[in-house]
Amino acid sequence: MTMQRAERWGAMPRTPLLDDESPFKTMMSTFDEAALTMGLSDNEYRVLRKADKEISVAVPVRLAGGNLEVFDGFRIQHNAGLGPFIGPLRIEPDLKLDELRALAGWMTWKCALLGVPFGGACGGLRLDPYTLSSSELECAVRRYAATMIADIGPERDVFTPDIYADERVMSWLMDTISSHQRSTAASAVTGKPRDLGGSAGSRDAVAKGLRAVIRLALAHFGMPRKGLKVNVQGAGVVGGTLAKLLHEDGFTITGLADVTGGLFNEDGLDIPAAIEWRNQHGTLGEWPGKADQVDRDEFVTLPCDLLVPCAVANAVHSGNAVRVEAKMIIEGAHGPVSPRADRILAQRGITIIPDILANGGGVVLSYFEWVQSRTGLGWVDQVVDKRLGRFMREAWDSVLAVSSEFDCSLRKASHIHAVRKVSEADHQRGIYA
């Protein structure tokens, strides 16, 4: 195991024991709540509650030492009402089927909310990538794809990257599917390297989507941008990029944190310098610039106007939610506010822009890459940015409309809007027999 790999692995979202719930239950309870509020019919409720298809395969791999190892592979395809399935491939030693189910459902709602023509899916390979050589991992990924070849592909089910499913893994998937269908299937996966049909703007997509949503939210709530203080948790691809973008926009970034700890300066941090330091030293830890070093667990309670947690799940939990000082929380990470904390914050009148909307830039970019791979025509940066902005704005507008229609939180409104779109599509397609 190399140092670099260990660090990446260490940065994985770790769920604090407090507030821990089965992710499937959390997803389903959000869905149930939305279904109840919007008055979804019993028939449609029953259809949407189950995954369309759950594929489970054995993935035998001959290891370098001669031993044969048989890994478990899964693909959960939740709902195809709006189009082909799309979703990540998780590669983890302690993969839970329940979590895959939750993520597949989550992807369905997310695609519907962001207005991209897909249903949700999630795949998994239960293995520890650090114990395998690159070629052993390649064998596993290729065998996994080949075993379910009839159910995946550009108009069936599209793979998106995940923490361990990087450009390399996506390229293997693309190559395996292309070889089997005997034609280049660039649109079977997203998150490809640029040379294989990857899109411009992929790296910054989530951060740019977050920035777009922040701008829309400030305009809507009448908060002037100037002098607004922002704390960003996470200094990597999402948090770091967002901090840089907001800094350029004239916001005062008072706090920035990564896994090793946080920096805080109520007059504003020199963000470009801090990020540059982190790029060189691998951590924000001993940045010599003007800032107080703060404990990473206390970070979310520091004073600010906007808090953007972009790092770990349940960063705001029932233990610290009462001490959060932000006026608004924009969820950059996946589930950074626990359901219990969500209720506490709601009582305190703190607005939350939910993850499913706020960090939707990633899935929009995946969609853009799929389109570009289908047409064979790549878009330049400006075109990607402009279109991403439009998708985020349209999603925001519809969430606002639903939120005032049902007089509910933005989180609930996001789910209602998504469930409504999926059930309408299901209803129009009817039941095939």
Add this chain to the structure above:
Amino acid sequence: MSSGATLSDAQLRDEYNPFLSMAKGFDQAADILGLDEGLREVLRQPERELKVAMPILMDDGTVKVFTGYRVQHNFLRGPCKGGIRFSPDVNLDEVRALSAWMTWKCSVVNLPFGGAKGGVICDPRELSQGELERLTRRYTVAIMDILGPDRDVPAPDMNTGEQTMAWIMDTYSMHVRRTTTAIVTGKPLALGGSRGRREATGRGVMIAANQALQLTGDRPEDTRVIVQGAGNVGGVAALLMHREGYKVTSISDMYGAIHNETGLDMPAVMAWMRDNGRLTGFPDAAEVSHSDQLELDCDLLIPAATENQITSLNADRIKAKLIVEGANGPTTAIASSMLHDRGVVIVPDILANAGGVTVSYFEWVQDRMGYFWTEEIVNSRLEQIMIDAFNEVVKTAEEHQVSLRTAAYILSIDRVASVYRLRGIFA
């Protein structure tokens, strides 16, 4: 001879057979083009006709067998395109004629499609929603071997709509085991439909009228318009033209017509119709009969209801100087030449109402790439295609000193013929 419409002589002699105008237009154009007999023979008959029997389990437990057709007239210029109609009056002759009509319509606006038409003999009013769904799915499967995004792409027609198209898309996708939105057009927005499709035909009619005014140098503000029909085509066209500055003085629906010489407030008229289910009774207008409406004094007449509205019986009394055909075949062949002789300009149906199939084409393009255009982009591209087609038809008319209708046929037949020569005869 007719253009693929194998109608009997008795039918051809009948002025009220709407395919007569098409057949006549085809013949005149073919003569002018000097089309050789072999090519005429090719274009005269559909390339493929499929008749299917479809057993359907009815709600009461009995089994009924329905008959359906799909006729592909010509696919030299690309995959076939054409609607599917559900009606008790469907018959093979009519489906054949309509399929040929689609070939010319797609060609005149230069879409990369050939023509097709489908029909199922049934009375949709007597079928439950479940029976309709089963019939639609069975029909889809029955004709599936000749369908496909690159083979034949159906669309809505009489008594079929977004819901029917959604069922076809679902059935096809399930059978081929991948999402195939480009298999039909006219789908709901959420399933790969196009923005701007619902008003496309009406918008195309307005664009055609705008272009026609440029020929005479008239301005919309000085143009009094009579619109027959207040639905998808007439209603939309009247509304858009009102917004554009035209003076819409009369509009009709199936119950009657209303008239106001100083111009109707179209948004108020449409709101009245939405609330009351009919036009008549609208406060700021006089009521006139259907037949009188067409003969009112006006500058522009838009028949956008049904066929055979302007015939040898009333052509002499039509006061409009310009007619834009929103419906299919609203002017009979005899009436057309009577009007042409009097100097009345007719923008023919295959050009004037091609906005619908043009946005169908856009829907197919968007489905193929999976990316969807904003309404502004759809509308501006529609305008571009309509303007280009209009200008080419006018140029052809000047070149051959013929009516716009004959010119439209010359243009579209010539396009099909030149592709035929390029592709040659397969095998």
